[in-house]
Amino acid sequence: MTTTDQKPIGSPFSAATSAEEVMDGLDLSGTTAVVTGGYSGLGLETTRALAAAGAHVVVPARRPGTARTVLQDVEGCEVIAMDLADLGSVRAAAAQIRDRLGRLDLLMAVAGIMATPERRVGPGWEGQLAANHFGHFALTGELYPLLAAADGARVVVNSSAGHVLTDIRWHDPHFRTGYDKWLAYGQAKTANALFAVHLDALGRDDGVRAFALHPGKIITGLQREMSLREQLDRGWVDEHGHVIGSGFKTPAQGAATGLWAATSPLLDGLGGLYLEDCDVAGVSGPEQSMDDGGVRSYAIAPDAAARLWELSLAATGTTPLAR
Secondary structure, three states, rough: OOOHHHHOOOOOOOOOHHHHHHHHHOOOOOOEEEOOOOOOOOHHHHHHHHHHHHOOEEEEEEOOOHHHOOOOOOOEEEEEOOOOHHHHHHHHHHHHHHHHEEEEEEEEOOOOOOOOOOOOEEOOEEHHHHHHHHHHHHHHHHHHHHHHHHHOEEEEOOOOHHHHOOOOOOOOOOOOOOOHHHHHHHHHHHHHHHHHHHHHHHHHHHOOEEEEEOOOEEEOOOHOOOOOHHHHHHOOOOOOOOOOOOOOOOOOHHHHHHHHHHHHHHHOOOOOEEEEEOOOOOEEEOOHHHHHHEEEEHHHOOOHHHHHHHHHHHOOOOOOOOO
């Protein structure tokens, strides 16, 4: 992947496209998928759409009882317990998935947290980087043999326009010198984008391709750590919590880009790209705001992606990818 590949490819879909429109007419019978966060918000829309098309969907869930209740009417779906912020839990969940599946066609990294109060997990890691990036990094490493066995797997990682807030803070990725919840979120979302870049570079010879994406602005459970006042001040909602801000998508529209990434034949032979509005995004400049769209060059830089990969291997103790 080079930055010259990072440009729209003429998708027939748009920001207004829904999950149902992306999946219309697709038959995923015989396909296996893992959807993190697959029982709320965008993840729930993703699980329902994949299952409705015939895929067998495994949903790792931090709250498995809640997940089973929410998904009880979704055929072809099973829930296993997993906490992305706990690497022991991630590895145990991956072992269960390996026992159940012989191959994995789609790994959808949808789960995430945003703008949380300062939390330390594991050996003192910053919580947003741990849950949003390290957890998915370790899960992907553990499931890689299943992805390689699929001969054409795709890994789809939910990043965000929030990546424009900051590059990786190489000097202090865990905010030892003072915590800022929005910079921590932005760094984690940059990490998600860079993860897809290097995973694609390593996996393409095994037929494993990876994409990162911005799903759009959607009010879901992702905002649960934010006060109503914070959301009011940003012009997102009214005093009753109803969405009033411009440019917001429904959850079904928010899930569309990830489903397009997972299934579109237009992306055959491509990978390591950042997507938005059901197309490949363009590269944005530092003068552009978060709402202007596009991806910062630092979030798709191959050298930075390789550096983050090595940092993540060392931090998590994940073994290098193996078939």
